[in-house]
Amino acid sequence: MSLDMIDQPISAGSASPLQIDLARRILERIRDSGWAVGTRISVPDLARAFGVSRSPISAALELLVARGILTGFGTRGLQLALDVAELDPQVILPSSPLEDLYRRMMKDRAVGELPQDVSEAELMPRYQVSRGVIRKLLLRFAAEGLAQRLPGHGWRFAESLVGDDAQRESYEFRIVVECAALRSPMFRADLQQLAQVRRAHERILSTVLEGRPLTGGDEWFRINASFHEGLAACSGNRFLADAVRQQNNLRRLQESAGFDQLPTERLERSCREHLAILDAVEAGEIEWAEALLRQHLRQASEFASPARTA
Template identity: 70%
Template sequence: MAQKETASPLQIELARRILERIRDTSVSVGARVSVPELAREFGVSRSPVSAALDILVGKGILEPMPTRGLRVARDVADMDLSSVLPTSPLEELHRRVMRDRALGKLSHEVSEAELIPRYNVPRGVIRKLLMRFAAEGLVQRLPGHGWRFIDTLLDDDAYVESYEFRIAVECAALTSSGYKVDSSAVSGAEARA
């Protein structure tokens, strides 16, 4: 497969998402990469997936198999993705929207119509971003029109409440009948201490 000179924003975004998938699911070196499976997972046709894979071949992340297809060529567990792939416009927009939401510059409920002029991007890009947020569990579509960000830990009270919840749940888990101490992990921790 030959790498194109200029990759489209979709191809760069797909290459990044494929690389994240390989990293996050701990795919081992030598594992085969399936174009049809990736196309189904990301909801796109095979052509942009193949182009995204070409980008990853060009970066040495994937390599052609001796017969046919591609496989993972190197371990990506600790790889800095920004050093491998340029940031796609959608990735940068994702960061901007999340930053604005975290800083309280963006309301809890938004519409595509208000996001288009705010971020100066076409409706299709905003829609793609909101669909990605929905897939990531960050927003929900409202009946009619509009989107609602899920409740997040935006203030000090929310952080305190989340820790109080974790204390209750995690301590209760220690008393459950299914809980067993992994003695090899405990003995390893004692040895390191």
């Protein structure tokens, strides 16, 4: 498919790239949650989990029905029709030229080739696409919290961690906040949520050890972020959890765009360190978990790479 067809339907029906991405994320969640064939699908639960309304969830589920992943039951219900343990979401729902251009723009912004403030008119000749395509891309960035619309046709990308000083300060802040979350007197491990995080890490680790290629940085970033945000959420302190979430938002552009430069041994090490921390939390050894987390973040801060993923 060529770039002049970039704004044409790319999947079942008139699915948008946003709907396809959401369908992939739902499929990843089903896979990492270990749902069995026949498990019923709750639209409200998924809407809460992904922080969106029911309409985009329903549209994404329609794509999974079209792929045979889900099937109907009763009058309006849906259930899991296949064992998805070995399915690759990128194969079931492949990327489109529009999504490829989205990733190109993300990388350009991450390396500083795109300024923080841009206009639609500036971006059209740069990427050789229509205003409608540019607007779709920018609306997707906005929906994901990575850009905001300015008066007129201007847009501003979200703040990000540009430069070594910003990276260092971010890790110093994260050590303080994330370790404090583990020490919170209200800390209660959500074992069901942490089990899902564990399965996702084990799948990534298995992929790396078997020498199979990973599909890209977005999935790993979400898994990595779910680990850190999940632990912070267990603190019972909304402000600590929000601080960790904000740091993940700040580092998303650089780390998703720099995934291709991340050595597989670093990815393996990060997975193993996360799993060791989960082991300690699940065993109730919170002081040991905090020590492991502190060491993990300190080592990550020293890792000299454009994609410091921890």
